[in-house]
Amino acid sequence: MALTGCKSTTALEQEYSSTQVVVGSGASAESRIVATIYAEALRGTGIGVSTDLGVGDRFDYVRALESGRISVVPDDTASLLAFFQRSNAQNTPDSAPDAQKAGGETAATSDEPGAVSAVEEALSRALPQYLRVSDAALAERGQTLIVDDGTARKWDLHSVSDLAAHCADANASLVAGLVSDAQVRAALAESYGCTFAVVDVVGAPADAADAVTQGLSEVGGVTTLSPAASMDGFTALEDDHDSLPAGNIIPMYRTASLGDRQVEALNNVAGELTTDDLAGMVRRVEVDGRSVADVVGEWRAQHGV
CATH class of the missing domain: 3.40.190.10 (Periplasmic binding protein-like II)
Structure with missing residues (x-):
């Protein structure tokens, strides 16, 4: 209706x-x-x-x-x-x-x-x-966090909960906008106690993925519809508290x-x-x-x- x-x-x-x-x-x-x-x-x-x-x-x-x-x-x-x-x-x-x-x-x-x-x-x-x-x-369309496979192995990352212990030492690239930037950070802080050392606000999920590939950020925020969410070379972290925005x-x-x-x-x-x-x-x-x-x-x- x-x-x-x-x-x-x-x-x-x-x-x-x-x-x-x-x-x-x-x-x-x-x-x-x-x-x-x-x-x-x-x-x-x-x-x-x-x-x-x-x-x-x-x-x-x-x-x-x-x-x-x-x-x-x-x-x-x-x-x-x-x-x-x-x-x-x-x-x-x-x-x-x-x-x-x-x-x-x-x-x-x-x-x-x-x-x-x-x-x-x-x-x-x-x-x-x-x-x-x-x-x-x-x-x-949901929000998800990706890291490169090397970082996932180094820190033994499978979920956002696994990442939480490393957030204070990690740089993140998040897409500009109320949902993909401010709400993602708020959800991470509230549900996981995760606050990144530095957040670089970028224009699109592809830019966040590129920042991870180039070693500029350990963590990228992309959408679940983005190719980077399932692309070889990246590990998409499970939102194990079901806290990241999705609509x-x-x-x-x-x-x-x-x-x-x-x-x-x-x-x-x-x-x-x-x-x-x-x-x-x-x-x-x-x-x-x-x-x-x-x-x-x-x-x-x-x-x-």
Whole structure:
């Protein structure tokens, strides 16, 4: 079911024409892949659809949604919930304790397509009135820590708990952003007592992996969808306390931009797109050099969406 929330129409909605839907994305291969899948699914409903891939970071594409430059963008439930709860807490300080409490709702999305998790419900409440989300996909994006195999052998590392004793002497490269930087550090400190000697904030998971390869950092923070999470030469550490942020891929859209048929098309994608599917497509783009259009075309042919 789509999370529709409040039905009121704002000035932002009134100034935006829904005759042409624009699907935006972040700069990562993962975001561009999912945005392309959404765009093709929406075209199948008979409406005009264009894409604006690589809009920027989360702040950029939320602003683009607000202005009407784009209509739809992919993200994940955990990242969006943290982003909007933080924004709401800054705008209304008295609500900050409730926002923090809601942020602790980490129930995973059910394997039943269309089931709504506690995180999705909290996200729907946190969104501004001009934004909505539809069903979250089966595909999940989590955060994971990697070290090179040599460091894993030297320190006998298999899990984040194993790493905790070495954090004070280790440098880490983490991806910039609320979830992949601040929340990762907070989760590590709270659940594992792990605070790194130095944290280098980088732009993408590939940059974090490169820093580990080059010996600039002992630890890299990447997503579970990143090729580095399963690439030879790296050891991905088990999050044995299940504390690192993880959320399911979800489309966020301007309230007035999509009708019931379009929302249903996005929900159909949600029921087909798995973590393995998306990780495989990201690898084919980032490692094998395939085009986003090609890998999305192959996936759609297999899944009929």
